[in-house]
Amino acid sequence: MIRLYSRRWCERLHRPPGRRIDPKLRYAEDVEFVFRLACKTSFCFVGISLVLIDRAPGEQRHVNEAKNFDNELFRLQLNQYRFEKRLKMATGLSSYVRRSARKSLKKVHRGLANFYLV
Numbered sequence: 001m002i003r004l005y006s007r008r009w010c011e012r013l014h015r016p017p018g019r020r021i022d023p024k025l026r027y028a029e030d031v032e033f034v035f036r037l038a039c040k041t042s043f044c045f046v047g048i049s050l051v052l053i054d055r056a057p058g059e060q061r062h063v064n065e066a067k068n069f070d071n072e073l074f075r076l077q078l079n080q081y082r083f084e085k086r087l088k089m090a091t092g093l094s095s096y097v098r099r100s101a102r103k104s105l106k107k108v109h110r111g112l113a114n115f116y117l118v
Helices: 007-013 029-040 064-070 072-089 095-117
Strands: none
Touching: 029 072, 064 072, 072 095
16 A cells, blocks of 8 residues: 655655645546655665545445546556656666556557457
8 A cells, every 4th residue: 555655755846845745647647756765765664554445336436527537548548647657757767667558558549459449
């Protein structure tokens, strides 16, 4: 489970003051933050939970703008944005990280192709 990180690291990773996450990302902000953290440090341990899991059915949880989360195209487009961003950030990192980002992006492209073909 992804954990809440120390305030010092959070402040170091946040570019402009007051902006914690990329406003274009509508979900998976925590995963993107973990990737940025991993680019800056090799080890981090924090024992506090970051998220609470709501097990209620999606129809009850997803209202208003959150209804987009049930839309497959919406999720694929956000994942495409996220993995393209990750690939740009991986410049200068190990070949394993770049290969992993390309592999994830390839899966998204397959998903988009399947979405439009069906």
